[in-house]
Amino acid sequence: MTRAYVLVDRESWRPFFTLVFFAGLALVLSVPGVRTVGNLAGASLLVRTPTFFYTLALFMGLLGLGIGATSAERGERGARMVRCLLLRVLLGELLVLPYLVFSRALFPGREGAFALVVLYTTLVSLLCAIVSRLVEQPLRWRSSTGFLVKYVLFLSYNAVPLAGIPFLSPLGATRILLEGATPAATAAAFAVPCALLGVFVPFALHVGGKERV
Amino acid sequence: MTRKELAALVAILAWLALGAQVALATPTVNAVVGLGDRFVPGRFTPVTVTVAGLPLDAVSLRFVHAVGNAWRGQATMTYEVPLALSDAGTQEEVLPLYDASLPLRVELLGSGGEILARTQIELRQRKEDAAFPVAVGSFPLPVAERLILLAPEELPHQWSGYDSAESLWIGRTRGGVDADRWDALARWVLSGGTLVVFSGSDFYLLDAPVLRDLLPLETPVLIERADGIRALEGRVREDARVLLVHDDVPWLISRRFGAGVVLLVTTDAFSVDGVELAELRAKVPPARILSLLETTSTLLNEQPVDGPAPWAALLLVAAGLIALSAIIVGREWRPWMGVGLVGLFGLVAISSGFYANRARTVCDVYVTHIELQIEVQLGIILSCTGCFSASRDPLQLEVSAGHPPLEALPRSLEEASYDLSYRLGKAGVSLSPGERRLFVGRDVALSSLHARLTGDEEARITSRLPRELAEGLLIVGGEAFLLPPLQSGETTAYLGTATALGDAHLGDREAPLERLFVEAARALPLDRGVWLVAGEVVDATPQGDGPRTKVRDVRLYVVEVRRD
Numbered sequence: 001m002t003r004a005y006v007l008v009d010r011e012s013w014r015p016f017f018t019l020v021f022f023a024g025l026a027l028v029l030s031v032p033g034v035r036t037v038g039n040l041a042g043a044s045l046l047v048r049t050p051t052f053f054y055t056l057a058l059f060m061g062l063l064g065l066g067i068g069a070t071s072a073e074r075g076e077r078g079a080r081m082v083r084c085l086l087l088r089v090l091l092g093e094l095l096v097l098p099y100l101v102f103s104r105a106l107f108p109g110r111e112g113a114f115a116l117v118v119l120y121t122t123l124v125s126l127l128c129a130i131v132s133r134l135v136e137q138p139l140r141w142r143s144s145t146g147f148l149v150k151y152v153l154f155l156s157y158n159a160v161p162l163a164g165i166p167f168l169s170p171l172g173a174t175r176i177l178l179e180g181a182t183p184a185a186t187a188a189a190f191a192v193p194c195a196l197l198g199v200f201v202p203f204a205l206h207v208g209g210k211e212r213v
Numbered sequence: 214m215t216r217k218e219l220a221a222l223v224a225i226l227a228w229l230a231l232g233a234q235v236a237l238a239t240p241t242v243n244a245v246v247g248l249g250d251r252f253v254p255g256r257f258t259p260v261t262v263t264v265a266g267l268p269l270d271a272v273s274l275r276f277v278h279a280v281g282n283a284w285r286g287q288a289t290m291t292y293e294v295p296l297a298l299s300d301a302g303t304q305e306e307v308l309p310l311y312d313a314s315l316p317l318r319v320e321l322l323g324s325g326g327e328i329l330a331r332t333q334i335e336l337r338q339r340k341e342d343a344a345f346p347v348a349v350g351s352f353p354l355p356v357a358e359r360l361i362l363l364a365p366e367e368l369p370h371q372w373s374g375y376d377s378a379e380s381l382w383i384g385r386t387r388g389g390v391d392a393d394r395w396d397a398l399a400r401w402v403l404s405g406g407t408l409v410v411f412s413g414s415d416f417y418l419l420d421a422p423v424l425r426d427l428l429p430l431e432t433p434v435l436i437e438r439a440d441g442i443r444a445l446e447g448r449v450r451e452d453a454r455v456l457l458v459h460d461d462v463p464w465l466i467s468r469r470f471g472a473g474v475v476l477l478v479t480t481d482a483f484s485v486d487g488v489e490l491a492e493l494r495a496k497v498p499p500a501r502i503l504s505l506l507e508t509t510s511t512l513l514n515e516q517p518v519d520g521p522a523p524w525a526a527l528l529l530v531a532a533g534l535i536a537l538s539a540i541i542v543g544r545e546w547r548p549w550m551g552v553g554l555v556g557l558f559g560l561v562a563i564s565s566g567f568y569a570n571r572a573r574t575v576c577d578v579y580v581t582h583i584e585l586q587i588e589v590q591l592g593i594i595l596s597c598t599g600c601f602s603a604s605r606d607p608l609q610l611e612v613s614a615g616h617p618p619l620e621a622l623p624r625s626l627e628e629a630s631y632d633l634s635y636r637l638g639k640a641g642v643s644l645s646p647g648e649r650r651l652f653v654g655r656d657v658a659l660s661s662l663h664a665r666l667t668g669d670e671e672a673r674i675t676s677r678l679p680r681e682l683a684e685g686l687l688i689v690g691g692e693a694f695l696l697p698p699l700q701s702g703e704t705t706a707y708l709g710t711a712t713a714l715g716d717a718h719l720g721d722r723e724a725p726l727e728r729l730f731v732e733a734a735r736a737l738p739l740d741r742g743v744w745l746v747a748g749e750v751v752d753a754t755p756q757g758d759g760p761r762t763k764v765r766d767v768r769l770y771v772v773e774v775r776r777d
Binding site: 006007008009013016017020021024025027028030031032033034035036037038039040041049050091094095097098099100101102103104105106108109179 | 513514515516517518520521522523525526527529530532533534537538541542544545546550551554555558559561562563564565566568569570573574575579601603605606647649761
């Protein structure tokens with residue numbers, strides 16, 4: 001029997017806290033801490049790169065893995081599971097909303113790209129959550145294997161495509177979206193998580209079985 | 214002549230006539246580069262273009278100058294200016310030339326941008342490594358080494374065209390120098406040039422109102438010295454110095470004019486022997502044109518950066534973590550927690566939006582534009598624009614300039630793109646992330662400020678500028694009086710406590726205006742006569758489609774009110 005509906009509580013707050021902490025850290029490092037142009041020339045490389053958004057993309061994925069594991073622990077199933085996972089992902093986006101608003105001052109005139117990045121990271125996070133849930137379910141008796149499989153998959157998803165097809169990776173896609181990509185590139189970036197969700201969501205609904213009350 | 218021969222002759226004549234028609238209808242472009250066909254790379258250089266067979270649809274001239282080589286890296290400078298030919302079919306432009314290895318391409322363009330005629334000017338044999346002395350008119354002896362001899366009509370009409378001259382010597386000229394060229398020469402001296410004028414019996418050939426202003430003598434008259442040589446004599450101005458005397462008559466008199474020097478030889482060039490010439494050479498300083506490059510670079514470095522403060526970001530992160538901990542950590546899930554999270558983080562997001570407003574938005578480009586306007590009878594503008602890219606991406610920037618600007622190019626052109634495209638008062642350049650560029654401009658100034666001492670303790674200042682000048686000084690005989698903000702129109706200023714010029718400040722110490730004032734005071738004889746000095750610093754973030762740019766405009770006006 002599943003436990004009562006829980007969005008976040010004392011047992012599942014860590015992935016959210018990690019997201020808020022590391023995204024915040026990246027935001028702080030992205031702020032040019034200099035007062036004059038002369039100092040700007042030697043400022044940290046992080047100031048000139050969208051570190052905050054890369055961190056957001058990475059930690060939204062990690063949030064997905066965390067909440068997927070929690071969902072497996074709680075035995076959530078079916079449509080309710082998907083709905084709960086989506087709500088938790090959206091909560092993650094809400095928690096970083098103040099950072100996104102603040103980062104408007106660091107990347108002026110790219111509000112459209114911000115919206116696309118938020119939508120994209122939401123999809124990626126949901127994808128990671130569902131995959132995490134699916135991986136954890138049969139391997140719960142060997143949690144270390146589940147952990148290993150999840151994180152190897154996640155790192156591969158983020159890193160491997162960067163070598164040749166960057167839009168397949170969340171990090172590469174984030175960069176493409178921030179740089180003001182063409183509609184075709186944007187569509188290609190979104191196609192990957194959408195297609196994977198198209199495969200995994202029905203699978204999760206089917207394999208996870210009907211919701212038990 | 215047989216009928217066949219006659220027909221052949223007619224055919225040949227017709228062919229020649231047709232050829233002549235075609236030749237006349239084909240436009241041709243020619244150009245003369247430099248002062249007497251000589252130029253120094255890295256300086257402003259006059260280019261005189263002659264167009265023959267001008268087509269009706271010709272609208273502009275384009276100069277294409279390739280800089281660098283395979284080792285140094287390469288850049289292309291393109292300058293396009295509207296076609297404005299004189300009655301003689303010539304047009305003088307002053308362009309920055311940087312290199313002599315490749316020819317300068319000159320193109321006549323039609324209204325659709327098509328090339329109607331073109332020519333190439335080899336620069337290699339015209340190159341000089343350093344500024345050179347220029348002599349105008351005729352001389353019995355070479356007055357200096359590496360001398361370039363010019364006829365008066367070969368002198369440029371624009372003062373920046375004299376940039377390659379180390380000193381300019383005026384000897385015996387048949388028709389004198391025309392008024393426009395005297396103006397250009399006076400402006401060049403004002404900016405730091407050195408002018409040597411031989412006078413004596415040739416004075417009245419040269420005489421012109423501008424020359425009278427430049428001369429270290431007032432009311433000059435011709436006298437005959439004891440040795441029978443005719444010399445110019447008059448009242449030596451208070452700011453002039455007699456450097457050499459022959460037969461009890463001043464022979465060489467020097468006077469500072471703006472940042473430059475005028476040396477008057479009171480005899481004509483043909484009365485000077487070798488010994489006197491050697492004495493004279495030793496007294497002629499090389500031109501030192503006032504440069505704002507260093508000041509601009511320093512002020513660009515000191516330009517404040519816009520952006521949110523790191524402490525604000527830290528506060529935001531702390532607020533987020535505390536709010537999250539306070540609501541979730543250690544609690545069982547309750548629906549009010551969801552409402553609380555949405556409410557609290559929504560509130561933090563709104564506060565964050567209020568804080569990170571337009572004034573705290575980072576800029577892609579920082580520009581410091583410095584302009585020093587000097588008015589002594591005639592006016593000049595010396596300007597320098599420094600740009601710095603704080604952007605994460607390469608970007609295109611347009612720098613406003615009345616004439617093609619001279620850039621301080623680095624030794625290596627490999628690091629970034631140094632291409633420049635000048636058209637209709639805008640110089641288009643590309644900036645790489647973290648790159649800094651400096652552009653020098655020179656122009657003619659129109660009278661903007663005028664002051665009148667209406668009593669011992671009162672001055673009336675008239676400003677033709679559309680805006681207020683916040684800071685101002687009136688310098689009388691080396692003593693500075695602080696002025697109230699100068700409004701557009703007339704301002705009456707009561708002169709209070711005087712400060713010695715060396716202790717006077719224009720605005721705050723170390724502020725941009727004060728630094729520019731120090732630079733001007735170093736070059737100009739502000740300690741003599743009456744001077745009006747006023748300026749402003751304007752920070753702006755112009756709205757537009759291009760990269761977000763923060764511009765700091767520093768303008769200083771230095772006006773000679775009265776000469777001793």
